[in-house]
Structure formats: structure tokens, C-alpha cells
Amino acid sequence: MGRTKSNLIELFIDKAVMAAAIIAALVILLFFVISSPNSVEYGGENHGPGQIDEFINRKAATIQEQLKKEPQDSNSYEPKMPLYLSLIKDSIKDVNTNINFPLPGYSTGAVTAENRTYQLPTIEQAKKPSTAVVAMAAYVPTEELTDAVTYDKAETKLADMDIVTVETSINAKQLYESFHSALAGKNTAEKLEEQYARPVFAKVELQRRTLLGDGSWSQWTEVPRTKICPKKVLQLPTGTNEYEIQIAMVQFAKFEIRDEVLQPPVYDNAIPAEKWLCPSLYNEREKRLEKEKEELRRQQLEAERAGKMLSKTRPPAGRRQPPTGGSPGGMEGGAGKETPTPPGGITQPPTRQPTRPTPVPRQPPSRTKPSAPTTAEKKQALTEEQKYDEILLTDKTNLADLEKLVFWAHDDTAKPSEKYQYRIRIGVFNPIAGKPWFSEEQKDLQDQVVLLGIFSEPTETIEIPNKLYFFATDMREAKKSNIVDKTVEIKVAKKTLGNWVSETFSIKAGEQIGTVSDKAKARLEKAGIQTEPVDLATGYVMVDTRPVTEWTGTGFLKSKDFYELLYCKTGQAIATMPIKERFWPEEIAKVYKEIEQAEAAEPVILLTREQVGSGTRIETRRIPSEPGPTPSPESETEGYRGGRM
Numbered sequence: 001m002g003r004t005k006s007n008l009i010e011l012f013i014d015k016a017v018m019a020a021a022i023i024a025a026l027v028i029l030l031f032f033v034i035s036s037p038n039s040v041e042y043g044g045e046n047h048g049p050g051q052i053d054e055f056i057n058r059k060a061a062t063i064q065e066q067l068k069k070e071p072q073d074s075n076s077y078e079p080k081m082p083l084y085l086s087l088i089k090d091s092i093k094d095v096n097t098n099i100n101f102p103l104p105g106y107s108t109g110a111v112t113a114e115n116r117t118y119q120l121p122t123i124e125q126a127k128k129p130s131t132a133v134v135a136m137a138a139y140v141p142t143e144e145l146t147d148a149v150t151y152d153k154a155e156t157k158l159a160d161m162d163i164v165t166v167e168t169s170i171n172a173k174q175l176y177e178s179f180h181s182a183l184a185g186k187n188t189a190e191k192l193e194e195q196y197a198r199p200v201f202a203k204v205e206l207q208r209r210t211l212l213g214d215g216s217w218s219q220w221t222e223v224p225r226t227k228i229c230p231k232k233v234l235q236l237p238t239g240t241n242e243y244e245i246q247i248a249m250v251q252f253a254k255f256e257i258r259d260e261v262l263q264p265p266v267y268d269n270a271i272p273a274e275k276w277l278c279p280s281l282y283n284e285r286e287k288r289l290e291k292e293k294e295e296l297r298r299q300q301l302e303a304e305r306a307g308k309m310l311s312k313t314r315p316p317a318g319r320r321q322p323p324t325g326g327s328p329g330g331m332e333g334g335a336g337k338e339t340p341t342p343p344g345g346i347t348q349p350p351t352r353q354p355t356r357p358t359p360v361p362r363q364p365p366s367r368t369k370p371s372a373p374t375t376a377e378k379k380q381a382l383t384e385e386q387k388y389d390e391i392l393l394t395d396k397t398n399l400a401d402l403e404k405l406v407f408w409a410h411d412d413t414a415k416p417s418e419k420y421q422y423r424i425r426i427g428v429f430n431p432i433a434g435k436p437w438f439s440e441e442q443k444d445l446q447d448q449v450v451l452l453g454i455f456s457e458p459t460e461t462i463e464i465p466n467k468l469y470f471f472a473t474d475m476r477e478a479k480k481s482n483i484v485d486k487t488v489e490i491k492v493a494k495k496t497l498g499n500w501v502s503e504t505f506s507i508k509a510g511e512q513i514g515t516v517s518d519k520a521k522a523r524l525e526k527a528g529i530q531t532e533p534v535d536l537a538t539g540y541v542m543v544d545t546r547p548v549t550e551w552t553g554t555g556f557l558k559s560k561d562f563y564e565l566l567y568c569k570t571g572q573a574i575a576t577m578p579i580k581e582r583f584w585p586e587e588i589a590k591v592y593k594e595i596e597q598a599e600a601a602e603p604v605i606l607l608t609r610e611q612v613g614s615g616t617r618i619e620t621r622r623i624p625s626e627p628g629p630t631p632s633p634e635s636e637t638e639g640y641r642g643g644r645m
Contacts, residue, residue: 499529
């Protein structure tokens with residue numbers, strides 16, 4: 001038995017040792033081979049000593065590739081502008097309009113829109129307007145004006161411009177009283193708030209019509225605002241939304257916008273000129289200056305006439321005069337004796353004896369004080385500039401106190417040689433637009449944001465001065481193979497940036513009259529104006545010449561022979577002009593002389609923008625001694641031609 005047991009142990013001992021060895025080998029393999037005890041955790045993984053460098057190199061290569069790529073914004077931005085605009089349009093939402101608030105016990109009922117009725121006053125017709133046309137070398141903005149980009153900050157360019165200003169007035173005091181009486185007066189059942197019961201001026205509407213070639217007038221069209229007008233600031237509500245109208249009334253009631261509507265400024269003028277005035281005062285100043293010129297001419301003529309008379313009474317040089325008041329023999333001449341005639345037969349005027357002045361009795365000093373000047377005399381003593389300053393609106397002006405509110409509008413789109421008529425009216429905001437508070441007679445006003453007044457009478461016909469002329473000054477004839485070759489010397493003159501420039505062209509039949517001129521550019525450069533060559537093209541073509549005979553005189557007729565220039569534009573009738581100055585009509589010869597005088601004078605030196613100043617009102621300016629660089633002009637206009645049409 002014992003031997004058998006021992007044999008069993010001996011039989012299985014080798015297997016147990018082998019199993020233990022296998023388990024030990026597996027443990028060693030697991031902990032020391034597969035899972036090294038020297039491994040470290042990096043990047044969420046375990047790495048052995050031989051793997052850590054490789055892993056880091058792979059990561060570095062991946063990062064390097066990512067750095068070479070364009071950055072990707074993972075944050076997608078959703079624009080908030082639509083939400084903002086929706087809140088501006090309707091800031092109050094989800095309001096229960098069916099809520100009924102309790103009324104006091106003594107109330108007879110709710111005040112509803114149907115209970116109100118207003119009779120808005122009619123805006124009076126504007127007074128007969130005054131007009132004025134001012135030629136400018138204007139600084140025109142090249143970008144749209146906004147709240148941030150105002151006219152004095154905007155980029156500009158120089159351009160020729162004829163600006164037409166139309167001025168009129170209304171009784172503002174009466175208008176304010178009428179509005180208050182209609183909307184918040186004693187007899188008004190339901191009064192509006194005070195801020196809405198007064199007129200707020202919204203626009204000044206200027207319309208014009210053009211004289212057509214057949215003598216008829218075109219339709220009336222509204223004149224747009226000038227390029228220096230901040231159009232976005234003066235934009236009117238497009239609908240009858242109550243809140244939009246209320247906000248607009250608050251904005252337009254500010255004196256800055258009010259003044260922009262009623263008395264808009266003019267362009268900065270590079271031509272040295274007097275202070276810009278409204279048309280009534282501008283015309284008054286022009287008349288006064290013309291009278292002063294006439295008076296100066298009269299005084300010069302009288303001085304010349306007196307000089308000629310004095311030269312006639314003086315003896316010729318070198319001739320001896322006899323002693324005055326005595327005879328040739330030295331005897332003193334008595335009273336009643338004639339002065340002897342000296343040799344040569346020239347009679348000297350009798351010598352006048354000095355007389356003592358008659359003493360004037362002294363008057364006792366007056367005890368009465370001199371009368372104080374009347375209001376009319378004080379007003380008459382003011383200069384045009386002082387009168388202009390009086391009618392200008394300021395932040396302290398109360399329109400409700402003005403019995404005469406002067407306002408105006410500009411037209412900066414007028415073209416040379418065109419003839420226009422204008423009419424003007426004023427408009428105020430409709431404070432109850434969109435509400436059913438109108439009487440039956442005024443139902444049509446419910447959808448009108450602006451209440452417009454009655455148009456003024458049309459102005460007189462205004463002719464815009466021409467800037468482009470041409471004159472046929474001479475003609476040459478040359479025979480070649482029995483063909484008469486006629487060449488006409490034509491002088492083309494153009495006014496650009498305050499200066500007249502011209503050039504004479506030799507034109508033959510079929511050729512255009514005028515072209516781009518470097519000679520005209522040279523005169524502008526002399527004035528310090530850097531510009532491109534001046535375009536003197538008239539758009540007309542010489543057709544031919546023809547001999548003309550005119551008979552003048554009353555009793556005895558006398559013939560006058562000359563040649564006429566025939567010229568035309570495409571699609572127009574042929575026009576004529578006499579060749580040579582002595583055959584021109586009087587009005588053409590006058591214009592020609594004025595242009596020649598202007599060219600003979602020194603060129604007009606323009607002011608830089610800095611010299612003009614950044615204010616909205618143009619002050620008197622002087623010609624600078626050393627003008628700075630001037631922007632290039634950007635204005636081309638077609639003018640009137642010399643000659644008959």
C-alpha cells in the first residue's frame with residue numbers, strides 16, 4: 001500500500017512542476033514581455049520605451065500637417081440683422097388686445113377712434129417767388145452723404161455748375177395758430193397732445209418746366225434735391241404707420257433738419273465771390289452794384305468832359321499871357337474896362353474880382369431832439385448781408401412767431417442755354433395720417449403722410465447762361481482745278497471753372513467745328529488749375545458758305561455784301577451766321593467783345609477746399625497769392641452758338 005502511494009506522488013510530481021513552470025512562464029510573458037513594466041501612459045495609451053518616440057513623431061507629423069492647412073472656423077455665425085429689423089418694425093409683440101380695463105363708475109363710455117373728428121387747416125399758397133442763377137466752380141461730392149459722411153468731410157471734385165435758387169415765404173405764425181386751433185383748440189372735443197398739434201415741416205417741393213423748341217412748355221416735373229443734401233436723413237415715411245410718422249415728426253422738428261428742409265445750403269464755390277445770398281437779396285445787391293458802376297461811369301465821363309473843356313480854354317504852349325486885371329501899358333484896369341486882346345486874336349476871359357461872402361446870421365440852437373429813425377429807415381440802412389443774417393433760421397428761432405417765414409430750394413441740374421419756369425410749395429407732416437379722424441370733406445387726406453400747400457405762381461422765364469460759343473471770324477478762298485476751296489476761321493470759346501478759354505480752328509465743309517484743345521488747357525494751367533485738355537467740340541458741322549446781299553437805309557438803299565456760314569447738327573435744320581465781325585448782329589458782337597475782354601484779363605485763380613472752408617454758409621473770399629493744387633473738372637455742358645438759328 002505504501003509503496004503504491006509513493007509511486008503515485010512520484011508519478012505526478014513532474015507534471016505539477018511542469019504546470020507551475022508553465023504558469024510562471026505565462027506570468028513572466030504577460031508582465032515582462034507583453035506588458036512591459038517600463039511602459040508609460042501618453043495620449044490615453046501605454047507605450048513602451050521603443051514605442052514612445054515613434055508615437056510622438058507621428059503626433060508631431062499630424063500637427064505639422066494641420067498647421068499647413070487653412071484654419072477652419074467651427075463657430076458658424078448667424079446674422080442678427082433680420083431679428084433686429086423685425087424688432088424695430090414691431091417692438092411690441094404678443095400683446096393681448098382683447099383686454100378690457102375697468103372704467104370708472106362715472107364714465108359714460110370708452111373714447112374710441114370713431115368719436116374723434118378733426119378739420120385740418122389748408123396750407124396757404126406761397127408768395128410770388130424770386131429767382132437767381134449763380135455760376136459756380138462747385139466742389140461736388142463724389143460719394144453719398146450720410147450721418148457720418150457730411151459735406152465738409154466728403155471727397156469732392158470741381159465741376160462747372162449753374163445753380164438756380166427759388167425763394168418764397170409764408171405766414172408761419174398763422175399756420176401754427178390754425179393747426180393748434182384745429183387739433184387742440186378750445187372747441188376741439190378730443191385734443192391731441194401738444195407736440196402733435198403743431199405743424200412740422202417735411203419738405204419743400206420745387207417743380208420746373210422747360211421751354212421746348214416749338215415754343216410750348218413741357219410738363220411740370222419735380223426737381224430732385226441737390227447732391228449735398230443728406231437724402232437718407234430727410235427720407236419721409238413710406239406708409240401711414242403711426243409710430244413711423246411720430247418718430248419722423250420728432251426728427252424733423254430738430255433745428256438741424258428743419259433748417260436743411262427750409263433753407264438748404266449751397267455748394268462751396270471755388271470762384272472768389274461775394275457771400276451767397278437768397279435770390280431777393282442777391283438781386284437787390286446786383287442792382288445796387290450796377291447803379292454804383294453806372295454812377296462811376298458817369299463821373300468818369302464828366303471828368304473827361306471837364307478835362308476837354310479845360311484844355312480848350314488854355315492857350316497854346318509857349319504863348320505869353322498878358323497880366324490879368326491890367327492894360328498892356330501897365331495901367332490897372334478899372335471896372336467896366338475890357339481886357340485888351342493879345343496878339344494872335346485870342347480873347348482871354350475877363351478877370352473875376354474876389355467877392356466877400358455874405359455873412360450868414362447864426363441860428364439859435366434847436367431845443368428839439370432829432371427824430372429817431374423809423375423801422376423802415378433802419379431796415380433800409382442795413383446791407384444785404386445783414387438782411388440775410390436776419391432771415392436765416394437758427395437754433396433759437398421760434399417759427400411760431402414768424403409772420404414771414406422765408407424758405408427756398410435749389411436746382412443744380414439746370415443746363416446752359418435752356419429756359420425754365422419754376423413753382424414751389426411747402427409741406428408739413430399729417431399728424432393723424434392713417435386714422436379715421438377726418439371729416440367727410442377731408443377723407444382723401446387719411447392716407448397722405450405729408451400735407452402739401454398750394455403751388456406758388458410760376459416764376460418768370462429763366463434762361464441759363466451759355467458756356468459754349470463759336471464765331472465765324474474770317475474766310476479764305478483758294479482755287480484748285482476749277483474748284484473753289486473755302487476755309488472758314490472759327491473761334492470757339494468755352495467758360496470752364498470761371499475762366500474763358502478759346503482757340504481758332506480752320507474749318508472746311510463737312511468738318512466738325514471745334515475739338516479738344518491743349519491751347520485752352522494752357523490758360524487754365526496759368527491760373528493754377530490742373531486739368532485735362534479742354535473739349536471745345538460744339539457738336540456742329542460746317543455745311544458750306546454762301547454769299548448774301550442785304551439792303552439797308554430808308555430813303556437811299558445801300559447794299560451790304562458778305563458771306564454766311566451754314567452749319568447744322570445731325571437731325572436739325574441748317575443754321576446760319578455772318579462771317580466777319582462787322583457783319584454780326586449786335587448781340588453776338590457784344591458777347592464776342594465780352595469774351596475777348598475776359599481773356600485779356602488775368603485768369604481767375606480758384607480757391608482750394610481748405611480756403612473755401614467747411615461751413616455751410618459761403619463767406620466773402622479773397623484770391624490767394626499761391627493757390628494750391630486743384631482737382632480736375634468733371635463737367636461738360638453744351639452751350640449756345642453764336643449766330644442765327
